[in-house]
Amino acid sequence: MQQxxxxxxxxxxxxxxxxxxxxxxxxxxxxxxxxxxxxxxSANSLTxxxxxTVNSIxxxxxxxxxxxxxxxxxxxxxxxxLNSSGRNQSIAIDSSFNDQxxxxxxxxVYKNSYNSPNNYLTINRGKRDSIQQDFGVITSKGIIGIIDxxxxxxxxxxxxxxxxxxxNAKLKSSNQNGSLTWNTTSPYFAQLEDVSKFSKVKIGxxxxxxxxxxxFPKGIGIGKIESFTTDSTGDTYTIEVRLFNNMxxxxxxxxxxxxxxxELKTLENLNDE
Amino acid sequence: xxxxxxxNIIRFIVLLLVQVIICNNINFLGYINPYVxxxxxxxxxxxxxxxxxxxxxxxLGLLIxxxxxxxxxxxxxxxxxxxxxxLFLKYAFGTMYDHQNLKFGHTDIGALIMYVSGCVIFHHLxxxxxxxxxxSQIILLLKKALFSSIFTVILCLLLILLFKTRK
Numbered sequence: 001m002q003q004x005x006x007x008x009x010x011x012x013x014x015x016x017x018x019x020x021x022x023x024x025x026x027x028x029x030x031x032x033x034x035x036x037x038x039x040x041x042s043a044n045s046l047t048x049x050x051x052x053t054v055n056s057i058x059x060x061x062x063x064x065x066x067x068x069x070x071x072x073x074x075x076x077x078x079x080x081x082l083n084s085s086g087r088n089q090s091i092a093i094d095s096s097f098n099d100q101x102x103x104x105x106x107x108x109v110y111k112n113s114y115n116s117p118n119n120y121l122t123i124n125r126g127k128r129d130s131i132q133q134d135f136g137v138i139t140s141k142g143i144i145g146i147i148d149x150x151x152x153x154x155x156x157x158x159x160x161x162x163x164x165x166x167x168n169a170k171l172k173s174s175n176q177n178g179s180l181t182w183n184t185t186s187p188y189f190a191q192l193e194d195v196s197k198f199s200k201v202k203i204g205x206x207x208x209x210x211x212x213x214x215x216f217p218k219g220i221g222i223g224k225i226e227s228f229t230t231d232s233t234g235d236t237y238t239i240e241v242r243l244f245n246n247m248x249x250x251x252x253x254x255x256x257x258x259x260x261x262x263e264l265k266t267l268e269n270l271n272d273e
Numbered sequence: 274x275x276x277x278x279x280x281n282i283i284r285f286i287v288l289l290l291v292q293v294i295i296c297n298n299i300n301f302l303g304y305i306n307p308y309v310x311x312x313x314x315x316x317x318x319x320x321x322x323x324x325x326x327x328x329x330x331x332x333l334g335l336l337i338x339x340x341x342x343x344x345x346x347x348x349x350x351x352x353x354x355x356x357x358x359x360l361f362l363k364y365a366f367g368t369m370y371d372h373q374n375l376k377f378g379h380t381d382i383g384a385l386i387m388y389v390s391g392c393v394i395f396h397h398l399x400x401x402x403x404x405x406x407x408x409s410q411i412i413l414l415l416k417k418a419l420f421s422s423i424f425t426v427i428l429c430l431l432l433i434l435l436f437k438t439r440k
Contacts, residue, residue, distance in 0.1 A: 013327065016328070020327060026345070028345040028346055030345075031346075032344070040338050040344065040345065046339070047339055122342075187303070248300075
């Protein structure tokens with residue numbers, strides 16, 4: 001017994017080092033596996049407070065650019081509104097089925113990163129704004145990512161610029177499905193994998209979300225086809241997608257709340273059993 | 274002694290904030306960010322309690338990880354650097370370190386450059402190895418580690434020389 005104590009006291013530095021390094025290593029491994037809630041994340045009041053203070057100063061520098069983005073979005077919405085008026089008016093709406101399927105909450109980006117293999121954003125909405133894990137996040141131009149961790153006031157988003165993210169997407173023209181991934185090289189490009197070789201792929205075609213999951217509704221923009229190659233197996237295409245969003249300068253984002261998501265999830269769980 | 278404790282506490286907080294607010298948003302050439310918080314580990318008093326040093330280095334790394342959402346990457350690298358620091362000290366300063374009278378304020382510049390670059394390259398290799406976590410991307414790993422090491426070494430030396438206590 002005496003010898004054990006002596007051993008511990010003699011090697012206390014080494015033992016402490018091994019303990020702390022083990023903790024750090026397990027946190028790192030955890031952060032590399034998909035969808036395990038991270039213990040250490042920036043959705044807490046300390047980091048949120050610091051980033052909030054910095055953002056309250058920094059947001060003035062790109063007001064002009066943000067205004068232009070808003071005006072562009074307004075133009076698109078106005079056009080949709082004018083073109084759709086008079087189309088639905090004759091249909092009598094049964095008020096009992098008139099609940100909204102999607103709700104949208106706006107949020108401000110406090111922290112953005114795009115140069116590590118797994119990128120996260122921090123935003124100023126959290127549990128008290130009824131944000132939960134697995135809600136989709138978009139801007140007026142296209143998708144950003146999926147909510148990962150939430151605290152009371154803040155949340156982190158797993159960006160589409162991440163090795164861990166796989167998002168169901170399709171070609172707008174031919175409805176061919178694939179999954180959107182990122183090969184960590186450039187923040188302006190993502191890759192669409194597993195697209196069937198029988199589909200017609202043209203450079204310049206639009207890629208949109210596929211709507212096969214409860215996270216994103218169908219038809220939200222992702223990007224344009226920049227180039228495409230045949231996969232090593234020869235059965236599928238891998239498509240290089242130029243993203244609509246400039247992921248390096250994000251300021252205002254929208255969170256999509258799918259009111260049917262719980263029902264969909266329980267249904268899917270029933271099917272699995 | 275008291276003076277040393279306060280200056281280290283201030284250094285801890287200031288370096289953390291500088292790292293999080295300024296240095297992580299530089300993105301030089303798209304991906305190069307300096308990690309200047311290693312200055313805290315480099316300049317921690319030599320003849321102090323090693324257990325305390327390890328715990329402080331771990332906490333600093335963990336706080337950086339919290340801000341960057343990077344899991345435990347910086348905590349792991351910081352604790353390795355803190356544990357391996359005596360090797361670098363011995364290598365760079367030799368006899369001065371052996372006699373336990375090393376003060377970073379008055380060392381010659383050549384030894385300081387050796388010490389800082391050795392430590393920073395060691396730290397950055399671990400950071401990028403843990404971050405990429407894939408040995409097949411070793412070229413990318415070495416490229417990233419090399420470029421940001423150069424950036425960090427230059428910034429660290431400038432900061433250390435700028436805030437050197439003159440006597």
